[in-house]
Amino acid sequence: MEVAIVVVGAFIVLLTLYDMFNTTISLGGGGPLSARMNIGIWKRLPWGPGPLRGSAGGILSLCTILMWMALLWLGWTLIFLPVSDAVLRASSGEPADFAARIYFSGFTLFTLGLGDYRPDGALWQILTALCVATGFLSVTMSATYLVPMLSAAAHKRAVASMIDSMGDTPEEIVINGWRDGNLLSLGTRLASLSSPIAGTAASHLSYPILHTFGTAEAGRSMPVQIVKLSEALLLVEHGIAPEARPAALDLLSARRSLTEFFEHAGSGTRMAEEVPPTPDLERLGDAGLPTVALKDFENAMKRQRDMRRHALGMLRESGWSIKDALGR
Incomplete structure (x- = not known):
């Protein structure tokens, strides 16, 4: 005994x-x-x-x-x-x-x-x-574990604020990036955000409870802003006419950093049953941006349904609704 x-x-x-x-x-x-x-x-x-x-x-x-x-x-x-x-x-x-x-x-x-x-x-x-x-x-x-984790949480909020400064909705982010008949300035901004987003994604591997450091402000909430940015990127990738899109490398870099974030920060997230509302492509056309046919865009969104359902699940698990990210 x-x-x-x-x-x-x-x-x-x-x-x-x-x-x-x-x-x-x-x-x-x-x-x-x-x-x-x-x-x-x-x-x-x-x-x-x-x-x-x-x-x-x-x-x-x-x-x-x-x-x-x-x-x-x-x-x-x-x-x-x-x-x-x-x-x-x-x-x-x-x-x-x-x-x-x-x-x-x-x-x-x-x-x-x-x-x-x-x-x-x-x-x-x-x-x-x-x-x-x-x-x-x-x-x-x-x-020694707490101090860098708190620093990573502060960095996460800073990145969220950077995304929020681009616009209140996915459509507004794209429209605000339209300058002189192209989206090159938006591409440059997306490229500059890729590294901070990827760094935040890697921090979720080092600090598994980092996703629980939330905030009551949507503008500083990483899940809200990441979903908003992902929807804006979908608009650019599949809704804007090819000749007006930013450089392919900028789009690829941004998409990979967002994918890493969803994989690391939302690895245990349950996928939502429904799909988020489709971004408003007509609003971009009304603002003078060249867009693809609406049917082609809707078909592209159907191919992205699983990714978007995963993003919605991560958003809800953090206590936010799709309206907080998309404005509707």
């Missing part, structure tokens, strides 16, 4: 360290424990871009760190618990009771202890040193 309890404690410690390493320094999408916990909490938050969902990133980050600390504390307590003379009272040499072993494990894990309890024997001294090491490692990794 004593061996079984120690083995269980060691397993909990090793599993927690694995989860911590997989979440903080790998691109695996989060550890098995933290990923399941964060998904469960995220899906149970009140729907819509309210204050609670807007602060979900901070809540989940805190819950993740608290889970790691609690599991490490539990694991080390189980390791020191079953052997009667593993931990002794320093003043009298008497074996520590149950509550004292919990206290000893926690104090050793998060500090160097006060010296009122001590391990007895070489084996327990070595295990105490390992307990101290895991405590320092967990605190250090938690801190």
Whole structure:
């Protein structure tokens, strides 16, 4: 029984360290424990871009760190618990009771202890040193994980604001990019956005809960702005006459960065059952832009239905509606 309890404690410690390493320094999408916990909490938050969902990133980050600390504390307590003379009272040499072993494990894990309890024997001294090491490692990794993640969240909002400055709707983005009978200026803007968007997509691999750092402002919400930009790009790729489109390389770069974002930021998103409303091609024609035949454009949109349903699913999971992105 004593061996079984120690083995269980060691397993909990090793599993927690694995989860911590997989979440903080790998691109695996989060550890098995933290990923399941964060998904469960995220899906149970009140729907819509309210204050609670807007602060979900901070809540989940805190819950993740608290889970790691609690599991490490539990694991080390189980390791020191079953052997009667593993931990002794320093003043009298008497074996520590149950509550004292919990206290000893926690104090050793998060500090160097006060010296009122001590391990007895070489084996327990070595295990105490390992307990101290895991405590320092967990605190250090938690801190170094939070700081760049907060920076990535701020960068995500900045990119969203850049997209929002291009126009309030997909049609407006295209119309605003029409200069001197062409869309070259829009192509240049799309090319300049490709790198920041791709960087934000890569950040979702490093920080699996980055998508939970939301905002109550549509203009600074990355899902809203990404969907809006994707719809604008579809208008350019399939609605504008070929001779008036931006350079093919600019369009390809923008489309690939958006595809990466949908793959990384919306990898676990459930596809919406319906397709978003088709962009208003006639509005572009009324503004003087050369467009393809409406039937050809509608056929092209049918070929993009799965991608657009995925985008709508990601938008809804973030608490936003299609009207927030398309203006209708």
